[in-house]
Amino acid sequence: MSALDLPGYTHVYSGKVRDLYAPVGADGEVVPDRLLLVASNRLSAYDWMMSPEIPDKGAVLTRLSLWWFDQLSDLVPNHVVSTDVPEAVGGRAVLVRKLEMLKVEAIARAYLTGGGLEEYREKGSVSGVVLPDGLVDGSKLPEPVFTPTTKAPVGEHDLPMSPAEVEAELGADVAAEVSRLTRAILARGNEIAAQRGILIADTKVEFGVSPDGSGGLVLADEVLTPDSSRFWPAELWEPGHPQPSYDKQFVRDWLTSTDSGWDRKAGGPPPELPAHVVEQTRAKYVEAYERLTGETF
């Protein structure tokens, strides 16, 4: 992926689906307390970058994240400064306060699946929290559980962190607040989403603090999007097997069908997505946005 040439900005970093730029002042120096967070139209599935991109995905998820920041503003302050961004990334970028980011991936789970289910099957608990017997894939948890991980270097896997490791990294008070806020954000998300036909099984949020040490935790990055969270269609929820993904199921079904000709186990890259899968996937992102916010994209 080649970074965009954005006049007035310099490229800082690219993740799988988002890119980070820093504003540059008239003197050519990087503006120290701002960043530009750009959401691409790139789609990742099965740990592969899909091609082609999904039109409007970046804009839909940016608008959804901004809407969630508003819905959560009584719980926690956020890093958003402005949506006055370069035209080339209009609608899919946000100017944010540059923070010192916590070195913990703040993950909470409201439903049991994925790595949390694996740990539960092994230990009867997840991240040190003992869970009831008899839970299965997709079970709703009695309440959201904080399941933090490390922020692994590119190419490596994030690793689960014990409560003691989180406290060693953040201090006991900040660790407790990160746990409380992460679980409260997911609970609030599900209070709203469930009424609109979407279950948010789990989510990852990022917190930072002001570089000058003033104030407390600030919610950063993106929040409660299908890229940072597992979105499930509520009407298809059926514990006991893997749940369909709200946004990625069309891609997964096509890739694993004979139509694609792809052998995932062979290790090679997936084929180009056909137009109908791209269009259906775009429609699911727009549908999720419109159902959750009540606004038309």
Ligand SMILES: C[C@H](c1ccccc1)n1cc(-c2ncnc(N)c2C#N)cn1
């Ligand atoms: C994980 C995420 C990321 C974004 C884009 C591409 C890959 C990763 N990221 C966010 C920051 C960050 N750093 C300082 N202040 C901030 N307000 C933010 C934010 N948001 C650093 N990385």
